[in-house]
Amino acid sequence: MIAKRPFPGSATAKPALRVLLCENIHPSANEAFSAADLHIETLSYAPKEEELRERLRDIDVLGIRSKTLVRASTLEHAHRLLSIGCFCIGTNQVDIHGANMRGVPVFNAPFSNTRSVAEMILAEVVMLARQLGDRSREVHDGQWRKVATGCYEVRGKTLGIVGYGHIGTQVGILAEAFGMRVLYFDIATKLPIGNARSVASLGELLANSDFVTLHVPATRETSRMIGSAELSVMKKGGYLLNASRGQVVDIDALATAIRSKHLGGAAVDVYPEEPESNGDQFASELRNLPNVILTPHVGGSTEEAQESIGREVSIALTKFVVAGTTAGAVNFPAVELPQVGGTHRVLNVHRNVPGVLRDINRIVSDRNANIHSQVLATDANIGYLIMDLDQDVSADVCSDIAALSTNIRTRISN
Numbered sequence: 498m499i500a501k502r503p504f505p506g507s508a509t510a511k512p513a514l515r516v517l518l519c520e521n522i523h524p525s526a527n528e529a530f531s532a533a534d535l536h537i538e539t540l541s542y543a544p545k546e547e548e549l550r551e552r553l554r555d556i557d558v559l560g561i562r563s564k565t566l567v568r569a570s571t572l573e574h575a576h577r578l579l580s581i582g583c584f585c586i587g588t589n590q591v592d593i594h595g596a597n598m599r600g601v602p603v604f605n606a607p608f609s610n611t612r613s614v615a616e617m618i619l620a621e622v623v624m625l626a627r628q629l630g631d632r633s634r635e636v637h638d639g640q641w642r643k644v645a646t647g648c649y650e651v652r653g654k655t656l657g658i659v660g661y662g663h664i665g666t667q668v669g670i671l672a673e674a675f676g677m678r679v680l681y682f683d684i685a686t687k688l689p690i691g692n693a694r695s696v697a698s699l700g701e702l703l704a705n706s707d708f709v710t711l712h713v714p715a716t717r718e719t720s721r722m723i724g725s726a727e728l729s730v731m732k733k734g735g736y737l738l739n740a741s742r743g744q745v746v747d748i749d750a751l752a753t754a755i756r757s758k759h760l761g762g763a764a765v766d767v768y769p770e771e772p773e774s775n776g777d778q779f780a781s782e783l784r785n786l787p788n789v790i791l792t793p794h795v796g797g798s799t800e801e802a803q804e805s806i807g808r809e810v811s812i813a814l815t816k817f818v819v820a821g822t823t824a825g826a827v828n829f830p831a832v833e834l835p836q837v838g839g840t841h842r843v844l845n846v847h848r849n850v851p852g853v854l855r856d857i858n859r860i861v862s863d864r865n866a867n868i869h870s871q872v873l874a875t876d877a878n879i880g881y882l883i884m885d886l887d888q889d890v891s892a893d894v895c896s897d898i899a900a901l902s903t904n905i906r907t908r909i910s911n
């Protein structure tokens with residue numbers, strides 16, 4: 498049972514809402530928050546659970562990137578928290594179901610860094626084929642080693658894409674521009690772009706690709722989807738690229754496949770354990786293996802992507818704070834209602850059981866108010882209502898609705 502309590506903010510007193518932005522979120526995010534008079538605090542790192550829990554006591558909006566974990570145990574104490582913005586694509590670092598049940602919509606930026614990841618992957622495909630990482634390191638070390646053995650063009654080679662979504666499709670387009678053949682495997686039926694061809698199973702993709710690149714989300718099904726059995730199916734001398742999530746690949750198995758020379762190389766951007774901030778030590782079995790490119794989770798780290806993500810997510814969060822708009826939230830019914838001047842907006846999240854709208858409408862009529870407009874949408878657990886009233890009785894209506902046993906959260910829009 499979720500504790501009943503009103504949202505912060507009321508029609509009579511509107512304290513400045515506080516935003517906490519972690520992990521060096523791009524300053525482009527500040528514009529939308531400042532325009533809505535939100536108070537911004539920033540952190541350059543991903544706070545650990547205890548610190549985050551403490552900070553969230555006073556925070557209304559949380560912005561994170563891929564590293565800050567927001568667990569159920571954190572949300573439990575975050576009584577003021579209205580919304581969470583993941584300034585990235587992945588939302589696996591957040592307990593999105595728990596957030597849903599507490600009436601906290603989670604937003605992300607589903608497209609803004611996809612091109613950056615795709616470009617990095619293509620660069621790495623060429624680097625692996627030519628062993629450029631190793632050659633560069635040798636020359637930096639003062640060692641001149643001009644070799645052609647084991648170095649190849651990528652033209653005519655086959656790139657296998659696991660997860661043919663926003664990133665996977667762009668990787669395919671860029672690979673074809675290099676003259677590569679493209680195969681893909683996805684659990685959903687996907688329209689092939691260009692000359693890409695879908696295959697029926699992961700095994701078929703692994704057995705027929707010279708390069709395998711992973712672009713799946715972190716889910717139970719993708720956890721360790723590439724282990725020793727899968728690596729052994731790959732062509733001898735093949736290459737594996739992972740810029741999806743660290744849990745997708747069994748790192749020990751990958752290191753073994755490289756050491757035994759079954760694989761010709763790998764490019765890894767994401768790891769099961771990643772340091773919290775720049776300057777921290779990084780340990781991995783993959784360090785110093787031949788033709789293995791290791792990058793510090795920078796697939797989406799370009800000026801273009803970060804600036805665009807900063808704007809996109811901050812605008813979504815601000816629209817939610819100001820008008821209750823949840824369009825684009827990954828864990829919430831999508832509701833958006835243009836507001837007419839002179840009306841008074843009430844936002845309510847409730848348990849999705851029959852009769853809630855009837856109860857709420859009765860409360861409004863008991864207060865002698867008229868509903869100008871209302872929109873309700875539901876998912877399996879919750880209903881989300883935006884309601885505009887003609888009379889300024891929203892504070893009373895809010896407290897009456899908050900007293901309903903079905904109430905999760907009710908507030909007046911900011």
Ligand SMILES: NC(=O)C1=CN([C@@H]2O[C@H](COP(=O)(O)OP(=O)(O)OC[C@H]3O[C@@H](n4cnc5c(N)ncnc54)[C@H](O)[C@@H]3O)[C@@H](O)[C@H]2O)C=CC1
Nearest residue numbers: 586587660661662663664683684685713714740741796797
């Ligand atoms: N390294 C980095 O900096 C970045 C990493 N990422 C990671 O890349 C992932 C993919 O991003 P998008 O392409 O935008 O996501 P997307 O949701 O557009 O595409 C993912 C695709 O994977 C497919 N899929 C899911 N489970 C699968 C399975 N078990 N087997 C095969 N296919 C499966 C889905 O059907 C979907 O088509 C993100 O979830 C994120 O974790 C995203 C951006 C930057």
Ligand SMILES: O=C(O)C(=O)COP(=O)(O)O
Nearest residue numbers: 562563584585586587797
């Ligand atoms: O967008 C994603 O899912 C990423 O993995 C990028 O994460 P980041 O913002 O670089 O921590």
